[in-house]
Amino acid sequence: MAATVLVVDDSATIRQQVxxxxxxxxxxxxxxxxxxxxxxxxxxxxxxCVICDVNMPHKNGIEMVEELxxxxxxxxxxxxxxxxxxxxxxxxxxxxxxxxxxxxxxxxAELLVAAVRKLTS
Amino acid sequence: MEPLDVVTxxxxxxxxxxxxxxxxxxxxARPLSAACPITQTTDDTCATLVRFGEERVWGSSLLVxxxxxxxxxxxxxxxxxxxxxxxxxxxxxxxxxNRLIRSAPHLQISMPVPVxxxxxxxxxxxxxxxxxxxxxxxxxxxxxxxxxxTLVADxxxxxxxxxxxxxxx
Numbered sequence: 001m002a003a004t005v006l007v008v009d010d011s012a013t014i015r016q017q018v019x020x021x022x023x024x025x026x027x028x029x030x031x032x033x034x035x036x037x038x039x040x041x042x043x044x045x046x047x048x049c050v051i052c053d054v055n056m057p058h059k060n061g062i063e064m065v066e067e068l069x070x071x072x073x074x075x076x077x078x079x080x081x082x083x084x085x086x087x088x089x090x091x092x093x094x095x096x097x098x099x100x101x102x103x104x105x106x107x108x109a110e111l112l113v114a115a116v117r118k119l120t121s
Numbered sequence: 122m123e124p125l126d127v128v129t130x131x132x133x134x135x136x137x138x139x140x141x142x143x144x145x146x147x148x149x150a151r152p153l154s155a156a157c158p159i160t161q162t163t164d165d166t167c168a169t170l171v172r173f174g175e176e177r178v179w180g181s182s183l184l185v186x187x188x189x190x191x192x193x194x195x196x197x198x199x200x201x202x203x204x205x206x207x208x209x210x211x212x213x214x215x216x217x218x219n220r221l222i223r224s225a226p227h228l229q230i231s232m233p234v235p236v237x238x239x240x241x242x243x244x245x246x247x248x249x250x251x252x253x254x255x256x257x258x259x260x261x262x263x264x265x266x267x268x269x270x271t272l273v274a275d276x277x278x279x280x281x282x283x284x285x286x287x288x289x290x
Binding site: 017055057083084099102103106107108 | 222
């Protein structure tokens with residue numbers, strides 16, 4: 001059965017573009033528009049991988065990862081941050097929180113799909 | 122180079138890079154005679170504003186484009202053109218932030234805001250129209266820099282922070 005990948009981004013266009021690339025590769029895609037909705041969706045279970053923006057309203061992506069990790073290791077599926085940010089400080093913070101990857105927009109579909117395949121296999 | 126010129130030239134380089142990343146071309150950016158010639162959006166145009174700032178450097182990026190241009194810029198389907206133009210603006214200012222990170226490490230970026238109706242950006246310092254086969258996009262930079270500070274812009278990064286790169290930890 002194909003893994004479900006959750007795309008968390010406040011931009012509907014990015015969710016649409018990333019979702020299209022993942023669906024074309026055979027994944028099931030779920031969406032959330034900020035860190036609050038993303039955390040709730042992950043906590044509900046059944047998510048095999050998360051693609052997550054950093055700067056979002058209500059709760060940013062790194063805060064979401066940190067809170068999911070604090071809830072317990074079992075709550076944390078593989079997470080790739082997809083963002084315009086390139087700050088080494090933020091990359092280190094995401095890594096320390098348990099994120100598995102960092103991609104700077106614009107995303108390359110083939111790279112993202114390959115990484116999701118690797119993390120969900 | 123004066124700090125105002127450092128930010129302006131970095132913004133312009135990032136503008137051309139962002140459009141080039143989505144079009145696969147090397148677009149031409151032509152300076153506008155008026156810093157912000159757009160006074161009112163129409164049914165055929167979208168405009169979005171992203172603000173940025175820290176203690177010593179602050180300003181805004183206004184992007185304006187028509188529907189055909191925005192659809193040509195997208196790799197696939199786009200349902201919400203304002204959202205798409207806001208995302209492009211966010212990526213543009215994000216790139217600028219990354220290249221200025223050594224000397225302006227605390228630069229914050231706002232969420233993109235759609236601009237509908239009259240465009241009044243009093244702080245516009247410079248404007249360009251970026252042209253390629255698929256369309257044209259107008260960009261206006263509003264900018265205030267504290268006099269006397271030193272700013273340094275880096276070349277595009279080649280590590281985990283490089284645009285389009287993916288690093289697995």
